[in-house]
Amino acid sequence: MHTPVTLKFPYTIENLLNSLEVKSTSMLIINEKDEVTFSNSVFLSASGYVDIDELNNIKIRNIIHFQEPLMNLAQTLQNNKKLSIYTKNRTTIETTYSVISLQTHDDQHQGYLVMLYDLHNSNLIQHFSATFMKDVNLGVLLINKEFQLIDISDMACTIFGMKKEEVIDKSLDEIFKPVPREYQLVQRTVLEGLVTKNHAVSWINDSQRFELLMDSNTLKNSNGDTVGAYIILKDVSNLRSLEEQVQRSDRLAMIGQIAAGTAHEIRNPLTSIKGFLQVIKKSLKENEMNQEFEFTNIMLTEIDRINGLVSEFLLLSKPRDFVFEQVDLSKVMQEIKPIIHNEAILHDVEVQYHSASNLPFILANTELIKQVCLNICKNGIEAMVDGGTLSITEKIDEANKQVSIEIHDTGPGIPSFLVDKIFDPFFTTKQDGTGLGLSVCQRIIHDIGGSIRVSSKGFGTTFIISMPLPGR
Ligand SMILES: Nc1ncnc2c1ncn2[C@@H]1O[C@H](COP(=O)(O)OP(=O)(O)OP(=O)(O)O)[C@@H](O)[C@H]1O
Ligand SMILES: [Mg+2]
Secondary structure (H helix, E strand, C coil), X not given: CCCCCCCCCCCCHHHHHXXXXXXXXXXXXECCCCEEEEECHHHHHHHCCCCHHHHHCCEHHHCECCCCCHHHHHHHCCCCEEEEEECCCCCEEEEXXXXXEEEXXXXXXXXXXXXXXXXXXXXXXXXXXXXXXXXXCEEEEEEECCCEEEEECHHHHHHHCCCHHHHCXXXXXXXXXXXXXXXXXXXXXXXXXXXXXXXXXXXXXXXXXXXXXXXXXXXXXXXXXXXXXXXXXXXXXXXXXXXXXXXXXXXXXXXXXXXXXXXXXXXXXXXXXXXXXXXXXHHHHHCCCHHHHHHHHHHHHHHHHHHHHHHXXXXXXXXXXXXXXXXXXXXXXXXXXXXXXXXXXXXXXXXXXXXXXXXXXXXXXXXXXXXXHHHHHHHHHHHCCCCEEEEEEEEEECCXXXXXXXXXXXXXXXXXXXXXXXXXXXXXXXXXXXXXXHHHHHHHXXXXXXXXXXXXXXXXXXXXXXXXXXXX
């Protein structure tokens, strides 16, 4: 026969709970007035309260949302039901729980012991989500089912050019009101279960263009109902510009191949057409057929244009064939000054030179460097339709062992969504432009180991041609 054993503690239940070193279960004792009279350290650290004193005056319903009176819950003795608790900073954590009624020996009701399971893990998840929102490389948006923005990460604020405090809790319709509906990045369909994965999108805010990969999905509660949605944006602008550079070189190589194959075939017949045309022109003059004589002039100019185009094609195809020589940049600039000047007068543009003394020699080809500078100056002048100032500045960068020529215009600037395109062969916004100017320039400068950069912020454009000094 076994005699039942009763353990007699000289302690209160609070002391007992404290001395049990429970690591994963949060325990609270709640008195008859619904006040918290005890909390173990697990609950305190998970909920963010410093000590029991902070909890003492708070009614339990401000911390935990029980679906039913505690008395019912204690009677049913159900385990693993779910509820939400509010942490000190008013975020919610979902957890499972059970409630035990506490009674004295003489069956007097003393309150309830509430046990919350795995709260510390939920808290970890909270820390994770907070860190996630701060991650510099991820744009995150959390939306509730009313299509309001509940949270937004710092990176997403940068992408959209917004301040967090100005957009939080607002409807996305309102936040993106200025953007036409079809171009809005976040559509209502995200709440209807439309899942996107690595969807490539571009976004331009006032100052910057972003190439993004977007993931989105709905957020569901434990019953499977949609409670909101999330959108994650990854900034892949760097990757995309690399990809575009590769594509551009591929295209250039292809154009080069076609050009090499056809340029001569075009030039030869052109030479004979030009020759015969000159003969015809002469006899037209002799016979005083003035109108026809004028036509031949136009035809000859057009033939020269085709020849010029073919020459540019050939440059794209065989840029490596040019002869490297010591180039005196100051001399190059002196030689092209009159040409730039003439062009500038036609467009009512003032030209300013800021020359550097003792500009060192570089290794390149004089004619090609002239072509580059002329092309870029011509673009600048052409951009200033209502006149303006073109400044040409020579600079020596000893630290990076390079010289640079900066060509700045006061034109309208280049819209950020076009900046990536201007070096593409055949990209032009001009009625009679070929769109080969900048791609030829880039090819030439690239082949001498230099670079061309462009900066255009709203108003005016600066092209910086950097060329390496010998021995770099
Ligand atoms: N300084 C500038 N300001 C504004 N837009 C510019 C400037 N420079 C270039 N661009 C833009 O870049 C495009 C491409 O320039 P690119 O020199 O390659 O060709 P193009 O000038 O149009 O034609 P081409 O040089 O053959 O006459 C131009 O059409 C223009 O839209
Ligand atoms: Mg041009």
